[in-house]
Amino acid sequence: MINFEDTETAFATKSNAQLRKAYYMFKMVANQSLVSLGKMATSIANTLGLPIKSLVKKTVYEQFVGGENIDECEKIIELLANYNVKSLLDYSVEGKETEQDFEHTKNRLIDTIRFGGKHEAVPFAVFKVTGLARFALLEKVSKGELLSEKETKEWLKAKGRVKEICQQAHENKLAVLIDAEESWIQQAIDDLAEEMIRHYNRERVIVFNTLQMYRVDRLGYLKKLVDLANKENFYLGVKLVRGAYMEKERARARQMGYPSPIQPDKESSDRDFDAGVEYVVENLEKGRLVAGSHNQESCRKLVDLMKNNNIEPSDHRIWFSQLYGMSDHLSFNLAKAGYNVVKYLPFGPVKDTLPYLIRRAEENTSASGQTSRELLLIQKEMRRRGID
Ligand SMILES: Cc1cc2nc3c(=O)[nH]c(=O)nc-3n(C[C@H](O)[C@H](O)[C@H](O)COP(=O)(O)OP(=O)(O)OC[C@H]3O[C@@H](n4cnc5c(N)ncnc54)[C@H](O)[C@@H]3O)c2cc1C
Structure with a gap:
């Protein structure tokens, strides 16, 4: 029986000072109005170029991000690997829209794949298609609208980038996860992912698509994919998540008058x-x-399911995954019990990771419930160490 309350294991990598800092950080983001204020201050500071960087860097950035570049993440990767927790380098630069940016992102992603190819502690790579293609273009493709000649060229280039990344993953024998995004661009992402899965997952699993189970249609889609895999004889890599854009999805559906997909x-x-x-x-x-x-309940259920089906914890076909800086009680206790665990380890310049950090901060307000969970566990460990 895994004890998810074992905070000694959960926070083994954290010094007393780091634990205290995490405590104050989570206490700060628990306050929803402070997060909104921080969001506003950050965007104003960004436009005005005020030096908010060091404040962000010393707080949320240190908690949720591995560093500005791959080199800066290496120490954390090694530290986690000591506890059998693997890492996945997540180049978390978002909101870019030019061809030059997309090429830059593609090159950084290829760096992560080459790095993963050489490091046992980094068994996956990950990317978002919006890091490689314009959002509006993905929306148009998803709707099945006719593209202009210029857009067709642009789309071919974007597809070429995705293909190049998957090819690199294939050559480095590294699995690559394609993140899921907003439902109105997801059709284009799914089509691309399926094409890559069909092509690269013949001998082993290289490409994983992501299914957001907060969508009403995803269980059906999953079954369709499994059928295809059996019929066409390829390995089906799927990352299952609940989904991160619920409010945005519902608001758009309301605004545009279609039934919410959530x-x-x-x-x-x-x-x-x-x-x-x-x-x-x-x-x-x-x-x-x-x-x-x-x-925790879903992780527990998966553990039980594996046990009941006589599947070894270390079976290479099943991985648990959490984000760096969150739910260490799950990651470290699962890894200690021999399960495969990989943490998303984001990296990138402070300014460019702000959208990611804001999402994490929002997810951790007291309203979401996640913070009280994190805070309680940190408090428990501080008490155990006698530093509360
Ligand atoms: C390793 C990892 C990778 C991820 N990759 C992606 C990705 O590619 N794409 C993506 O969109 N997200 C991704 N996420 C985020 C994920 O989708 C969730 O937002 C987040 O993990 C919280 O869900 P949970 O399963 O951890 O648990 P919980 O905290 O139990 O669930 C919260 C989630 O439940 C759903 N939910 C909450 N309230 C309601 C409601 N009233 N009605 C319906 N549903 C509700 C929402 O999806 C919400 O995020 C990832 C998360 C992790 C840990």
């Missing part, structure tokens, strides 16, 4: 997430799973 309530998202996990585990002949979740 589950009516949290219980339905939980139900489909767990059902999806179960479905992949039932289909492990071709299916490969990364369960991306901070939900």
Whole structure:
């Protein structure tokens, strides 16, 4: 039986000073109005060029990001690997829109793949298609609209970048996860991911698509993909998550007057997430799973499912995944019990990682429930160490 309350294991990598700092950081972001204020201050500071960088760097950035570049992440990768927790380098620069930016991002992603190819502690790479293609173009492709000649060229270039990344992953024998994004651009992402999966997942799993189970249609899509994998004889890599854009999705659906693609309530998202996990585990002949979740109940269920099906904890077909700086009680206790665990380790310049950091801060306000969980665990460990 895994003890997720074992805070000694959960925070083994943290010194007393680091633990105290994490405590104050989570206390700060627990305050929703402070987060909104921080968001506003950050965007003003960005436009005006005020030196907010060091403040951000010393707080949320240090908690959730590995460093400005791959070299700066190496220490953390080694530290986590000492506890059998693997890392996945996530180049977290978002919101770029020019061809030059996309090429730059592609090159950084290829760096992460080459690095992963040489380091056992880095078994995956990851990317977002919006880091390689214009959002509006992805929306147009998703709608099936006719592209102009210029757009067709642009789309071919974007596809070329995705292909180049997957090819690099293939050559380096490294698995690559394609993150899921907003539903109105996801069709283009799914089509690209399927094309890459069909091409590269013949001998082993290289490409993983991500399915957001807060969408009402994803369980059906998962079943369709499993059928295809069996029929066409390829390995199906899927990362299952609940989904990160719920409010935005609902607001857009309301505004534009179409039915929301999101589950009516949290219980339905939980139900489909767990059902999806179960479905992949039932289909492990071709299916490969990364369960991306901070939900303790879902992790517990997957552990039980593996036990009941006599699947070894270290079975290479199943991975648990959490984000760096969050839910260490799950990652480190699962890894200690022999399960495969990989942490998303974001990196990038402070300014460019702000959208990622704001998402993390928002997710950790007291309203979301995640902070109280993190805070309680940190407090428990501080008490255990006698430093509270
Ligand atoms: C390793 C990893 C990779 C990730 N990759 C992606 C990705 O590629 N794309 C992406 O979109 N997200 C991604 N996420 C974020 C993820 O989708 C969730 O937002 C986040 O992990 C919180 O969900 P949870 O499973 O950890 O648990 P919980 O905290 O139990 O669940 C919270 C989630 O439940 C859902 N939910 C909450 N309230 C409701 C409601 N009222 N009705 C319906 N559903 C509700 C929402 O999805 C919410 O985020 C990733 C997360 C991790 C850990």
